[in-house]
Amino acid sequence: MKRWRRRLLWVLTAGFVIAGAGALYERAGERGDLRRLPRIGRAVDIGGRSLNIFCSGEGSPAVIFDSGAGSSGYDWAEIQPEVAKLTQACWFDRAGYGWSDPGPYPRTSAAMSRDLNALLHRAGVPPPYILVGHSLGGLNARVYTGMYPAEVAGLVLVDAAHEDEPRRAPKFMLGKTAPSWLWHPIWIAAQLARRVGFVRLTAPRIPLPADSAQRTREQIVQALRVQPKTIATLVDPTSPESYREAEASGNFGNRPLIVLTRGRVNPPANPTETDRQAAAYEQVWMHEIQPKLAALSTRGRQIIVEKSGHGIPDEAPDAVIAAVSEVLAATRERNPH
DSSP: HHHHHHHHHHHHHHHHHHHHHHHHHHHHHHHHHHHSOOOSSSSEEEESEEEEEEEEEESSSSSEOOOOOOOOHHHHHGTTTTTTTOOEEEEETTTTTSSSSSOOOOOOOHHHHHHHHHHHHHHTTSSSSEEETTHHHHHHHHHHHHHHHHGEEEEEEOOOTTTHHHHOOOOGSSSSOOOGGGGHHHHHHHHHHTTTTHHHHOOOOOOOOOSSGGOHHHHHHHHHHHHHHHHHOOOOOTTHHHHHHHTTTTEEEEEEEEEEEOOOOOOOSSSOOHHHHHHHHHHHHHIIIIIHHHHHHEEEEEEEEETTTSHHHHOOOHHHHHHHHHHHHHHHHHHHH
16 A cells, blocks of 8 residues: 555656646746737736737727637738728737637637627727627627627628538538537646646647748738647637527627628539538528528628638638628718717
8 A cells, every 4th residue: 555655646746747847838838929929919908817909090880800710810910901991990819819818718609708898898999899700700799799789880790600500511510519518627628738738739830930020911820820828729619509699699680781601612523422412511501591690680781702712801801891891881871970
């Protein structure tokens, strides 16, 4: 028994030493990240943690850009300046993304909407807002509108996620969903792996030119996506709850709304059964699921962006700028003062 106790003590001691060394390694890496990727935007304290936001332009309503899963607000860095010529325009980093601190569990659309509300008010960006949400950001925009209806003047949903996806998509297109009782333990495990440096040790490192003036937007976006805090945040099994929150959030009344939908279809020359199922689902996505988003408003309109896939902000930025401009004009016509 004494021998087993000594062995257990050695194992525990070694574990604490390794974890401690890993934590120091991670802290040093986080400081290195800030030197390697200097903040673009400003940190705003929302109550014990900070979120990053970048705004420019003047006018109302302000346009707020929300990115898809895994993407920082900097993804909008080419679109936001064009919109800022028309009104105040802001992109932001959700908790755990870009230059924002990680957030607490759970990271559902409702939690992210509460974060955004606190960020905008503390950053001095007054409502009303036009919300522009890509993919997951579209779920968030719907939930935010349901939670803070007086603050939202209009919306642009960019190939936005919809609760019908897990019901209608072929199984091979869907990731496995853990049972709800495992959601929190999975989150804790991912955050622990980040804190002790394991995620940093195994994550890819994107090479960047030493001179920041020579860096492209794409290089910065990719470097931000593989930060340990972002990878750990992506290990989030609560997406079924976000779908439910969006479904329960209600409609948009008569707010101006444009729904941009991917329309590019490139079928292979010799399609397999999997290819045929994927192609059939693309038609369901374009002509059955996305029209449901447009129907959320009596002033909703769907535009199929034929030259683009899911990444409309990158592949067809002009379509996003045009849609935002149209919704902005409609909101100002509706409320000229």
